Amino acid sequence: MINNLPTYSVLCENFKGDLILPSDEGYEKALKRWAATAQRNAGLVAFVRDEEDIKAVLRFAREEKLEIAVKCGGHSVSGASSTSGGIVIDLSKYLNTVTVDVENKIAHVGGGATWRDVDLATAPHGLASVAGTVSHTGVGGLILGGGYGYLTGEFGLVIDNLISARVVDANGEVHECSEAENEDLFWAIRGGGGNFGIVTSFSLRIHPQRSEVFLADLHFPGEKVKEFFEALQEWLKVRGDRDLLFVFFQDMGNGPVIMAHCFHNGTLEEGKKQYKVFYDLGPIVDNTNLIPYLSLNQAIDDDRPYGTGLYWHGSIFPSPITHPDAGQKLWQSYHSVVKKEPEFRKSTFAILEFHHPSKLMERDNEEMTFGKRGEQINMLVGIGWDGILGHEPTSKAQVYAKEIAKSCVGGQDLGDEGYTNWESDTPTGFARSARIYGDKYPKLQRIKAKYDPSNMFNKWHPIEPKA
Ligand SMILES: Cc1cc2nc3c(=O)[nH]c(=O)nc-3n(C[C@H](O)[C@H](O)[C@H](O)COP(=O)(O)OP(=O)(O)OC[C@H]3O[C@@H](n4cnc5c(N)ncnc54)[C@H](O)[C@@H]3O)c2cc1C
Known part of the structure; x- marks a missing residue:
């Protein structure tokens, strides 16, 4: 004890x-x-x-x-x-305060806050941060791994809006870091996770935000998968930086469906115009709304409840232009798993995220640890089951998650290219981290040796300290 x-x-x-x-x-x-x-x-x-x-x-x-x-x-x-x-x-109980410097458009966010805390503090001032799309998610892990949100098309990742952070290192020393101070640490934490210390405060650039936004959930039956991905190709030609489309394959209560979760930072009319190609397909469920901005990051909270047993596998979906049948293959694989495995049916899903890439690509890959910038489409396959401890079909789920993800490229290995925050595998050693961080790994090792020489912070894509 x-x-x-x-x-x-x-x-x-x-x-x-x-x-x-x-x-x-x-x-x-x-x-x-x-x-x-x-x-x-x-x-x-x-x-x-x-x-x-x-x-x-x-x-x-x-x-x-x-x-x-x-x-x-x-x-x-x-x-x-x-x-x-x-x-x-x-950090969640006491280090969760958010203060807003309205004049300078900066939010000072406690290292234990949730995105709900951030939205509640910023929205009354007509301001918003790029934020996690589920409000009960913590700021800490999401920011340190990169951070995608509904506003990524306009303002990039959360770390692209990080001005400074306060970090307690493994020796208990406190460091302010920014582009002007302790630049090595600032470079490392933007994508390097909690490997270098405990962040007690993040200062984030926030942006003027309209009070209401367009959000639509459009459901389509699996039989329409081909037409759906053809429409998606058309949509890619007209999408703007104020749009974000999530494509879900999931059982939304009445069996597995394809759901287009469509966001537009604008009016109802503008949103309907932006997503016209999907309306023209004739959705079987059309849940289109103009909602308060404050509700946006809560819109899918209830679809992501606590307490589920889960295996997640993140990877990259191939371009629908070069791989026009990838969506169909993915659907077939997802559908065959949920059909043959009733215990996985309710909570198993695949998500494709279509963030507008222009803001992401403005940053140079060398500017910070996070380096996967481009037109990539993040894909997450999650196999879920009732979260009863002691009943953990994790290895079976792992096989299915990877099988579904690979199906869209005909079963080829997709490598370690997925978003680092979408992970289920507990780290065993450093080899995988070295692959994930690639050319940046030696620099990260040197910074690790400075701030955490005995590798106390070793639970997220751990880095072997090496001076
Ligand atoms: C329902 C759901 C929705 C999601 N939506 C999004 C999304 O919209 N965009 C996106 O980019 N990602 C999203 N993710 C992925 C998310 O970024 C990761 O799950 C992330 O780890 C969550 O952060 P957390 O603080 O809640 O996690 P925790 O489990 O608390 O922490 C995760 C890791 O970060 C470290 N850490 C956390 N806070 C600190 C800190 N202050 N200082 C140092 N280390 C710290 C922890 O030690 C741990 O290694 C989502 C995940 C879920 C489950």
Whole structure:
């Protein structure tokens, strides 16, 4: 037990937040993660109140050689914010405040906030951040991995709007980093995840935002898959930077359907015009609305509930121009899995994300760790089941998720090209990270050696420190 360790009483002495042991009330609640499969039995959960609390926990973990995990929103599907037997440093309870500098259009966001906290603080001022599309997702993991949102077409990734951050490194030293200060750290955290320290505050550039936006969910039967992807090719020719299209293959309650989730940062009339090709196909469900901007990032919250068992596989969908039949192949593969595996039927999905690429491509690939900029279409295949612990068909789900993803290119290996935040595989060693970061890996290793020489932060695409 962690509380029997010699230095535990020293930790307790000046700790201002809450220390939750397995025997304490609230322990089960403190372990909860968005995906049931990401939950682990920690030895201690430390709800830190400030940077001094963080330093104290890091010191204790170092002295007692305990594993740590850092948690913000708890939405990592791989369990990157959980630990078996170690300490969770949980930022979500006390480090979740958001203050808005209206004049300079900057939001100062606590490292444990959710996107809901950000929207609630910024929207009343007619301002918005590029933000996660599900409001209960945490800012921490999403930003440090890149961060796509409804406003990406207009303003890029969340990290493209990151002005500065405050980071507590593994030795407990606090660093402000920006393009002008500790540039190496600032370069590394924009895409390098929580590998270099604990971010207690992010300063984000925010933008004027109209109060109402267009959002439509249009459902089509699987038999229309060919026509749907033909229409999509037409749509790609007319889409603008204020549009975002998600294509879902999912059971929305009445069996598997193709759903076009269409966003336009504009009026109802403009939105209908932008997505005309899909209306012309004759959707079987048409849920078109003008909604308050504040509701936008909550629109699919209920479709993404807590407590599901999940395996996620992220990769890249080939261009519909060069691979016109990829969508059909993907649908067939998805459909055959949910047909033959009833336990996966309800919560299994494939998503294709069509962000307008021009803003993403304005940035040079070398500007920061995140480097996958281009016309790429992010694809996520998720196999889900009822999240009853002890019932975890993870390896079966893994096979199906990869099989579905590969189907769109005729079963070829898609490599490690997916969005790094869409991951289920728990890291084993550094080889995969070296592949993912590519040419940037040696530089990341040097920065890692400076800020986390003993690799305490090792749960998300870990980097081997090397000076
Ligand atoms: C329902 C859902 C919707 C999503 N939607 C989007 C989306 O619209 N756009 C998008 O880009 N991604 C999206 N994602 C993916 C998302 O970016 C990742 O799941 C991300 O890890 C979530 O961040 P979190 O803080 O909630 O996760 P956590 O599980 O709390 O943390 C994930 C990782 O980040 C580290 N971390 C978190 N906060 C900090 C911090 N302050 N300092 C240092 N390290 C930290 C943790 O240690 C861990 O390694 C979504 C995921 C889910 C489950």
